[in-house]
Amino acid sequence: AQSVTQLGSHVSVSEGALVLLRCNYSSSVPPYLFWYVQYPNQGLQLLLKYTTGATLVKGINGFEAEFKKSETSFHLTKPSAHMSDAAEYFCAVSESSLGGYQKVTFGTGTKLQVIP
Amino acid sequence: NAGVTQTPKFRVLKTGQSMTLLCAQDMNHEYMYWYRQDPGMGLRLIHYSVGEGTTAKGEVPDGYNVSRLKKQNFLLGLESAAPSQTSVYFCASKGKQTQETQYFGPGTRLLVL
Numbered sequence: 001a002q003s004v005t006q007l008g009s010h011v012s013v014s015e016g017a018l019v020l021l022r023c024n025y026s027s028s029v030p031p032y033l034f035w036y037v038q039y040p041n042q043g044l045q046l047l048l049k050y051t052t053g054a055t056l057v058k059g060i061n062g063f064e065a066e067f068k069k070s071e072t073s074f075h076l077t078k079p080s081a082h083m084s085d086a087a088e089y090f091c092a093v094s095e096s097s098l099g100g101y102q103k104v105t106f107g108t109g110t111k112l113q114v115i116p
Numbered sequence: 117n118a119g120v121t122q123t124p125k126f127r128v129l130k131t132g133q134s135m136t137l138l139c140a141q142d143m144n145h146e147y148m149y150w151y152r153q154d155p156g157m158g159l160r161l162i163h164y165s166v167g168e169g170t171t172a173k174g175e176v177p178d179g180y181n182v183s184r185l186k187k188q189n190f191l192l193g194l195e196s197a198a199p200s201q202t203s204v205y206f207c208a209s210k211g212k213q214t215q216e217t218q219y220f221g222p223g224t225r226l227l228v229l
Contacts, residue, residue, distance in 0.1 A: 032215040034217070034218075036218075041223075042222060042223070043120075043221050044159075044206070044220040046217045046218075049215070049217060090159070092218075095214060096214050102147065102214045104149075104161075106158050106159040107158060108158035109158050
């Protein structure tokens, strides 16, 4: 069974500092990996995703993530935090299961606070 | 192209009342999902549908029913609301391929008194 672990439910960084949000997954098959962002009182929207090919994936708003199979990780980074990055971030894994249903499992989320 | 829309945006119910949440998508997606989001628990899948006329249970289906009579719509029903169903409900849709992105609606905030 697949699972997603996000280390740290709350992360605080100073404006201009590196953002690192951690995500580890378990999956019985090669997974498809996603990062979503949720701004206050809004739905989730895609930041970036890994399907196949290059393991370093670039997304919107300067974020990127690297798929490391050996570490079963898909950590999200941004070199320099901006106040507008304050939001909740969700890591997710998608895989096909028996019967063709595509199961999507979300982590419990990490709230990012950016301090001026 | 509105994407995924949800109605209503906010609702207050008394215990025992019923209501239906409507989700609509205009992207011709096969898959549709209902999640609930509670603090510290992430998103939990209530029910999902892999196509018109089909529905299936997710992780937390008790107390909810769903219907997918039309491909573009996915309804979530609460027959007898309970305070434990106070939550934010999100609908999502995606295409057939495993690697496709889920698109989320803006959410419905439900308060059950």
